[in-house]
Amino acid sequence: MAKRQTHIQYWVAAVFSVVVSVIVGHSYSGAAKILPPTPPQITRIDSIKKSKTKYDLQIYFSVASTGNRTSKASLISTLVSASGKRCSANVGKQSCTIRGVSKNTTVNISAKSKNVGGYGLPSSIVRYQVGSSSWTIASRAPATATKVVLRPYSEFVPSSYSSKSPAPLVIALHGYSSSAKQQESYINFKAVAEQRGFILVSPDGTVDATGNQFWNATEVCCNFFSEVDDDAYLISILDDMESKYSIDRQRIYFVGHSNGGFMSYRMACKHSDRIAAIASLAGATFLNSSDCAAKNPVSVLQIHGTSDATILYNGGAILGKQYPSATASTAQWATFNRCSNNATPRADKLDLVTTIAGSETSITSWNNCRNGTKVELWTLDQAGHVPALSTTFASKVYDFLASHPKS
Numbered sequence: 001m002a003k004r005q006t007h008i009q010y011w012v013a014a015v016f017s018v019v020v021s022v023i024v025g026h027s028y029s030g031a032a033k034i035l036p037p038t039p040p041q042i043t044r045i046d047s048i049k050k051s052k053t054k055y056d057l058q059i060y061f062s063v064a065s066t067g068n069r070t071s072k073a074s075l076i077s078t079l080v081s082a083s084g085k086r087c088s089a090n091v092g093k094q095s096c097t098i099r100g101v102s103k104n105t106t107v108n109i110s111a112k113s114k115n116v117g118g119y120g121l122p123s124s125i126v127r128y129q130v131g132s133s134s135w136t137i138a139s140r141a142p143a144t145a146t147k148v149v150l151r152p153y154s155e156f157v158p159s160s161y162s163s164k165s166p167a168p169l170v171i172a173l174h175g176y177s178s179s180a181k182q183q184e185s186y187i188n189f190k191a192v193a194e195q196r197g198f199i200l201v202s203p204d205g206t207v208d209a210t211g212n213q214f215w216n217a218t219e220v221c222c223n224f225f226s227e228v229d230d231d232a233y234l235i236s237i238l239d240d241m242e243s244k245y246s247i248d249r250q251r252i253y254f255v256g257h258s259n260g261g262f263m264s265y266r267m268a269c270k271h272s273d274r275i276a277a278i279a280s281l282a283g284a285t286f287l288n289s290s291d292c293a294a295k296n297p298v299s300v301l302q303i304h305g306t307s308d309a310t311i312l313y314n315g316g317a318i319l320g321k322q323y324p325s326a327t328a329s330t331a332q333w334a335t336f337n338r339c340s341n342n343a344t345p346r347a348d349k350l351d352l353v354t355t356i357a358g359s360e361t362s363i364t365s366w367n368n369c370r371n372g373t374k375v376e377l378w379t380l381d382q383a384g385h386v387p388a389l390s391t392t393f394a395s396k397v398y399d400f401l402a403s404h405p406k407s
Contacts, residue, residue, distance in 0.1 A: 048236045058233075152204055167248060168197070198398070249274070252274055272295055306379060309385065
């Protein structure tokens with residue numbers, strides 16, 4: 001979870017303050033006239049590929065939660081329309097999805113919100129070409145000007161890439177309150193991608209109500225304010241990369257820090273048919289193995305500091321919802337992968353943290369797993385949530401991933 005020293009305690013206080021402000025803000029005289037809410041603003045569109053010809057549009061908007069300046073009535077819902085199709089988001093939600101829109105269709109998107117005083121004026125109309133990055137504000141009236149931001153991701157293609165030779169793909173996911181740019185600066189995967197010849201994709205999560213980027217990974221972390229289909233979004237990136245480049249489909253990997261680690265586990269659970277291996281730094285899988293719907297074995301590397309005060313090495317809870325320990329996360333996957341041996345400590349150690357003297361990282365392995373997969377736990381003794389990583393960290397992680405292609 002990474003603005004490097006961000007702590008969960010802050011979010012407890014933040015959520016509490018939001019709840020308190022909502023309760024206090026809704027105290028008003030019943031005699032006052034209730035006016036409809038102010039127009040919402042469309043803020044972003046995710047174009048999620050479902051097939052060669054169809055896309056789902058996840059449409060995000062912002063709207064004043066207290067309605068019109070002279071009305072303190074809370075919102076009931078927001079209705080979004082796109083060229084004859086509609087979706088609705090109830091109070092507290094900031095997006096909804098319009099499904100099955102044909103590729104290259106130009107749609108006009110608008111939204112209007114409702115409270116007990118009725119529907120307010122609609123938003124500015126946004127004209128959007130499905131499956132592309134083309135959009136314009138077709139009409140600014142009656143709402144104030146709005147800017148639509150398509151959800152970005154960056155890609156790095158090594159100089160050695162050739163369409164004649166399929167390249168491995170690594171998708172790197174940042175932590176809560178961090179970004180793709182910060183993640184790359186922290187772990188430095190680009191240099192390894194250039195050296196080892198894999199394509200690197202670094203997407204950004206959604207911005208929540210407090211201005212922090214997140215992934216909707218598990219019920220624990222970190223959709224504190226809204227529901228987002230990050231699973232579909234990340235798969236749409238994978239589909240997009242496979243359409244643009246020659247990707248080795250046996251070597252598709254996810255790597256994530258903190259919230260990004262949680263999301264990497266989710267992707268392994270949901271898309272075990274496509275993902276060969278994942279690496280999670282200071283993340284965790286689902287608490288209950290029944291919530292993981294994996295149908296195929298996936299190699300898993302869990303990396304965790306014993307002094308992590310944000311996502312605890314021995315497991316803990318966020319806002320009352322529990323997550324498993326580092327050992328339980330790996331053991332769960334060892335069971336699923338049908339590894340034949342119990343956890344086996346290795347004699348060799350790694351030096352991955354620059355601020356801790358010596359080789360602080362011990363390795364526990366589960367071997368002889370289905371389809372040649374492997375599960376490992378790298379325990380960083382005395383390391384925290386954002387350890388000062390050595391220059392060899394990224395290459396060591398990729399060594400694990402590259403050694404375990406999908407069979």
